[in-house]
Amino acid sequence: MGNSFGRIFRISTFGESHGKALGVIIDGCPAGLPIEETFIQNELRRRKPGQSKITTQRKEEDEVEILSGVFDGLSTGTPISMLIRNTDQKSKDYSHIAESYRPSHADYTYAQKYGNRDYRGGGRSSARETAARVAAGAIAKLLLLHHNISIQAYVSQAGEVSLSKSYQELDLSLTESNIIRCPDQEVAERMIAHIDQVRKDRDTIGGIVSCVAKGVPAGLGEPVFDRLHAELGKAMLSINAVKGFEYGSGFKGIEMRGSQHNDAFYLEGDKVRTKTNYSGGIQGGISNGEDIYFNVAFKPVATIMQDQESIDESGNPVTVSGKGRHDPCVVPRAVPIVEAMAALVLADYLLLNRSSKL
Template sequence: MNGNRFGRLFEVTTYGESHGEAMGVTVSGCPAGLELDAEDIQRELDRRKPGQSMITTSRGEPDAVKINSGVQDGYTTGTPIGMVIENKDAQSGKYEPYVTAPRPSHGDFTYSAKFGTRNWGGGGRSSARETVNWVAAGAIAKKINETHGIEVKAHVNQIGDVKAGKVTWEDMLEHTEENEIRCADPEAAEEMRDLADKYQKEGDSIGGSIYFEARGVPRGLGAPRFDSFPSRLGQAMFSIPACTHVEFGLGKEAREWTGKDRNEDWAFDDNGDPVPEGNKHGGLQGGITTGQPIYGEATWHAPTSIPKKQQTVDWETGEEKEIQVVGRHDPVLPPRGVPVVEAMLNLQIVDFMLLSGRINPDRLDGDVGEYDTDYHPRSPDNME
């Protein structure tokens, strides 16, 4: 099974299954000299972990991280950083009824069809529990970005048919973590919470979306076509379980705009460089960053594990049967998805910063010299 590694120079490799002994991640490509300890990682994991409120799974996982390598005396050494998060509250027995009877809309059927077997406890590798590894890696990327003046923030902007009002960057920084929905509009957050409660009491679930934004990202990150910033941004976001739609800038609204209205005039910044006067393109033109804020939205379908009775089929007996998923599951995904989205965006930015030569791949305090758009650390001309 491939597909367990992402990133070019800032490379993340993960392992683990929902009800296995532990989740784990190795981060290769982090420069030496970054001040880092377990608390830096734990802060982000605590935002993602289960059991935060009545609208999240009741699974009691502390998600305590242990750093096994790559850090000495509080600083990264430039070698691979290994981290482990043990599973403390796995209850695989609740999933035995689904060994030969796939749960509707899960990966049960497709994993079994592809591999001829699967780890059926909690969905195994297909479970969203795997995102704990991504958040741990993203915490490292976040610290690197912060040393370069780059900030990433996200918030829940819609649950069901309840939408947040217009919020500013400052609103997101101030209000997102004030409520369990993680919506920067406090009034909308209350409505979203009531809606999530309603579906939870009915034994059902509901979908929603997350708005994300990155500020301080320099111009020039990304490459044409398959390595463009939006291409890899889409891949990162679509990797998150249950994500069904990703957009940036005007997104799908762009289909309603004429070219004349969407195109933007030019102005000059303090350095005398031309910059677009607006930002309908979401900080990306031609697949490359413009230096303006990158923003967009990602959508999640309703969680597929619900207590309501549903129909399935037993592939051993060929008989239809009624099942009721009784495990511990979230009635809505975006509130715990916010730190995952931030992690994936932080990881994306750091990788492109390394690829562009904005960050010395060996030492965080090393001088990379004048920025060169042709610089690539792995090109023959730049390797000793």
């Protein structure tokens, strides 16, 4: 029913924004993997609300409880289940929209599909569900690190303020040095000022999260329908508020000629490399050993602190105004979510690849 992701490294998430808890069950994690609870907790800290003046002020510590699948610090090979309890719900903030459809939210579509909806923070449609993904993604990251594969995302655009440098020109270790998670301090300061002004205007903006995966071996992916970039696209587009995905040269590649865009092969020692990487590390749906890089576009947050015209469940005109605690821009907290979903895809394909050849 759309609550599970992956084939071998498979996750199923559960819970609602204002329910008692969120959680995830991971099936297919190999036995013997060292599970560092502090690492999982740190990943959740990067996503949690209330972490700065430019994020929602909901106060959730997002403390993870590992319920099964880990013994003496190692995965047992059985399902790993994790729970994250909700502690700062303010459901009364949503009582005014119990029968109204908020513009650009999932209120209407959920009501049409299920015949009812949880209006408290959007219920299952809330981005709070991604806390469970980040917890699962942390374990996927640990598996990938065991194979020397790393994933790093960062904010490359917030509204009208963008970062012109490519990931190769940046020191990505600086990503966590500011609240916007942009590795260029000067651009980061302009992004923060822009978001803060939008917040004061009681409005919202979107942005772009860029991501690079290094150390991915050649040969991960499947032909035709299960291509690696197709699965990455699906993973990113499953994140709340995502409106676009591009990898490698993306849409800018259409401005180039084939003679410019083709990635020529050469040997570096005994390793096959490409002189350029407009393919984004994927050719024919299969990784070629180069860096995999992509961009994810997020729309402006739909909840704004302004009056908007809409209708209620009976079709009557109503005026809807945002209340409560909401992000003026989602991209700072989306960085660990993008990393988590990328990690889940790569971990799954890494395990799938074990059965591809003798």
